[in-house]
Amino acid sequence: MEVEFLGHGGFIITSGQMRVACDPWVSPRGAFHASWFQFPCNHHLWDRDYRNLTALVITHEHQDHLDAAFLSQKIVARIPIIIPQYPSRSLWSKIRAACANPITEVKPGIDHQLGEGLRVLFTTEDTPITPCAAATFQTRETVLINLSNARLSVKQRDTLKYRLRGRIDALLVQCARVDWNPICYRHPEEKMLALSVQKRVEQLEYAFQTLDRMPPRIGLPSAGPPAFLEDSLFRFNDDLGGKGIVPDQKRAHDWLRVRGYTRRLEIPLPGDRLNLINGEFAPDATIRKEFSFDQKDKYLTAYAGQMRPALAACRESLPRPTEDVFEPFRAYVQGLGESDASRLEELKLELRFVVEGSHGGDFLARCDAGALTFERTGGQTAACTITLDSVWLNQILHHNLRWTDFFLSLRFSVEQDPSAEDDHVLSWLQLVESQALADGMMETTKEKPAHA
Structure with missing residues (x-):
């Protein structure tokens, strides 16, 4: 099994003749009406040919995992879209609004055969608002777990580890979670920082406990943070000297090391590849010429300038109310x-x-x-x-x-x-x-x- 990372939480698995994409988000339009963008930028991947995909897996309905433009413009009509079966049909409805591809809903805890020995297993986290699922991809030789946004309980993690007989080659875990409280709340500065630190540490500690409890051969910080490029949102990129709620992948990596995690960690960027048979991680040289975590502020400023015309066009395209609301x-x-x-x-x-x-x-x-x-x-x-x-x-x-x-x-x-x-x-x-x-x-x- 080989994994090519697309940026944020997206990747493509190649196993034999199977090419399965999971949560690809490459649209240059970003997500949530252009308030979120991929970090670092992966828009060059939009121009690639994805017609050779054999299946698409989507873990949940958030737009940074369900890229409607990708579904409507980049995949052929025959390939199946595999999703967890949730009590709500919201995820199904959003996919159907974007494309007419066949949709297969898979019950949590049931192996689903994708083809040629590659299978996927969903473990769902049910929440009152937006449920999410972890996706476990398995072949006879390899296992990859993508936790996506899911916060699995200790029992769920232990059960999954037992089911896999402790064999986990790669584990993608989210270390930064966007939360409008406290980001959008007008708290006093002291309370704002305290809440930010609390939620930052809670998410990082969850990542540490998961990696420690389900030790993979390779751990990979994934699925965040996004970049906020609109002028009114740009301040949310500020890590506040290590107290911001959404640490970037490098800061998450360093925190895990300080916390005591000693096993192998890699930070995947768009275009990087990982061979799960021999463990070889191949960094993409092109993106590393353009991006460095050490130059993050400069990079984000240039990124925002590049996207400013698209942001203005998005805002102008929205209809205004014509009467008292x-x-x-x-x-x-x-x-x-x-x-x-x-x-x-x-x-x-x-x-x-x-x-x-x-x-x-x-x-x-x-x-x-x-x-x-x-x-x-x-x-x-x-x-x-x-x-x-x-x-x-x-x-x-x-x-x-x-x-x-x-x-x-x-x-x-x-x-x-x-x-x-x-x-x-x-x-x-x-x-x-x-x-x-x-x-x-x-x-x-x-x-x-x-x-x-």
Whole structure:
């Protein structure tokens, strides 16, 4: 088995005549409406010919793992797309919206034969919002585990290790996880740094414990961080002197060493190759002429300048609201209340929306004792305030953008009353995403999935 790394969390496995891509993200348009970009840049891989792929594996629905442009433009119609079987059909729906390829949903814990002795096994992490799965690729001679974004429990990791009889040749583990809290929250600086360090260390410690508990021949930091190239987001690239929430691959590597991990680690860049039979890691010379972690700040500044015209074009292509957004927003909120009355009984919510830009306004959504209301605020305070631009709300109200994807774009800010006991943003997300998942279920009943 040979692995070619595509950047971020993507790679191609070659085994005999099989060529299987997993989570390829190479689109020059980035992800989440051009708020995330690949780091380092891998856009040169977009121009390659991918028609010789024999299968495609996608672990979950986040756009840095599910590249809709890649699905619609770069693969031939006959190749199957293999995905974990989740309770929600959201992942299936997003793939079907991008292409007509046959989709095979595989139950977690069941080996799926890809061909010529190559098989894949999914281990799912179920979360209330967006589930994720680890993908284990096996041949008779080799084993590669791609943890992707999944946070597997100790029991799941031990069970997987036992099933593989301790044989793990390569383990791709995420060391940086983007989280809008605290990134988008207006916390005092001291609290912001404390939360950033806490979440940074939690993710790095998870990576260390996983590598230590499931020791592979080769460990590989993977799937992050992205690059934030828009002017308003560029500051999120700052590692804050080792206190930022999303350390780059080199800082993660160094942290693992200081923490005490002594086994082999490699940092894969786009174009690098790994032979799992003999363990040979072949770095790509071309990208290393253009990129170095030691020159990260200079590289990101040049990268942002290169992408500035594309970023401007993306923003200009978005339709602006043509009327006051209050009535459409109120109808949207009322629809949430009508669709999930049982959830409202358990929900406590007080969320103010400050919508900036054309036809914006100041609105308050409140839920208490099962009653969901929405009104203009007149500037009154609330337990939690979200500030966003009307162009993004317009996309959401027209069902062109899900709240989870918008939140991951980081194009908003949150101010929460320090005395508030409830996480009002999470409560809102649980409400709106339960509706989105229900809509997805309704859509997919119209067409039976191929090979489901």
